[in-house]
Amino acid sequence: xxxxxxxxxxxxxxxxxxxxxxxxxxxxxxxxxxxxxxxxxxxxxxxxxxxxxxxxxxxxxxxxxxxxxxxxxxxxxxxxxxxxxxxxxxxxxxxxxxxxxxxxxxxxxxxxxxxxxxxxxxxxxxxxxxxxxxxxxxxxxxxxxxxxxxxxxxxxxxxxxxxxxxxxxxxxxxxxxxxxxxxxxxxxxxxxxxxxxxxxxxxxxxxxxxxxxxxxxxxxxxxxxxxxxxxxxxxxxxxxxx
Ligand code: NAD
Numbered sequence: 001x002x003x004x005x006x007x008x009x010x011x012x013x014x015x016x017x018x019x020x021x022x023x024x025x026x027x028x029x030x031x032x033x034x035x036x037x038x039x040x041x042x043x044x045x046x047x048x049x050x051x052x053x054x055x056x057x058x059x060x061x062x063x064x065x066x067x068x069x070x071x072x073x074x075x076x077x078x079x080x081x082x083x084x085x086x087x088x089x090x091x092x093x094x095x096x097x098x099x100x101x102x103x104x105x106x107x108x109x110x111x112x113x114x115x116x117x118x119x120x121x122x123x124x125x126x127x128x129x130x131x132x133x134x135x136x137x138x139x140x141x142x143x144x145x146x147x148x149x150x151x152x153x154x155x156x157x158x159x160x161x162x163x164x165x166x167x168x169x170x171x172x173x174x175x176x177x178x179x180x181x182x183x184x185x186x187x188x189x190x191x192x193x194x195x196x197x198x199x200x201x202x203x204x205x206x207x208x209x210x211x212x213x214x215x216x217x218x219x220x221x222x223x224x225x226x227x228x229x230x231x232x233x234x235x236x237x238x239x240x241x242x
Contacts, residue, residue, distance in 0.1 A: 003030070004026050004221075005029075008031065009023075009032070009034070010034045010071070010081055012088035013036075013037055015037035016187065018210045019087045020035075022217045023035055031083075034078070035050075035055070036058075038061070080129050086133060087134075089111040089136065091107070096149075104151045112159055132175060132176035132177065134179070135163040135177070136217070137232070142160070163230070164177075168230060183240075202236070202237040
């Protein structure tokens with residue numbers, strides 16, 4: 001398949017995990033990708049590995065100025081912007097009573113406010129291309145759990161509805177916006193959390209691979225999903241069906 005011939009995507013958190021797998025997928029189907037990430041070393045390395053159709057831009061997704069510069073650089077490098085994947089995020093795992101205000105504010109900024117800033121920064125370019133955006137939320141944007149900390153859970157719920165808000169606000173512009181809701185995926189964000197425990201509480205008894213989410217994001221970002229907007233898609237090994 002070559003669903004992304006002549007398409008340009010901007011992927012935040014593209015240096016690692018789900019974002020990196022999504023970049024690989026889109027490039028393998030003919031697209032051009034800007035990987036935007038705060039991790040310059042890894043981002044440059046991944047962009048070099050993926051070839052000439054991938055460009056790295058250093059972006060802190062909490063900065064409105066850097067967002068505007070990243071969208072401008074995408075257009076100057078590849079000519080336009082068709083697809084925005086708002087994927088960067090950070091987790092928290094401590095319970096409410098032990099969460100500091102500083103930790104709450106940081107997680108909300110990186111995981112929630114980032115999506116608002118990204119959609120806002122990309123709007124004019126997505127309008128020109130009748131493009132689309134996919135937001136990486138989480139199954140914890142749908143169901144509650146003490147495995148997740150409060151700010152992560154609140155942020156993932158917020159970006160689920162923020163995506164629907166943008167979808168409705170922009171439906172007459174021809175811009176689609178959807179969210180994906182991964183279960184436990186084997187990436188560095190899991191940190192020190194016991195992976196076997198996460199597999200044990202998943203009905204399929206294993207973790208997902210980044211490619212499992214990349215294929216879903218690619219579907220939603222492609223013209224195959226032309227009638228889909230404001231929707232949420234779960235890929236979680238059965239977790240939320242329990
Ligand atoms: P990851 O840690 O492999 O990748 C996250 C990327 O985001 C990293 O490259 C990191 O450098 C980047 N990043 C962090 N802060 C940033 C900032 N301020 N500005 C720009 N980039 C920043 O993790 P992942 O699992 O690939 O996570 C991708 C998304 O998937 C996140 O939003 C995460 O919450 C979501 N998610 C992951 C899982 C899972 O189990 N892995 C489950 C549900 C949802």
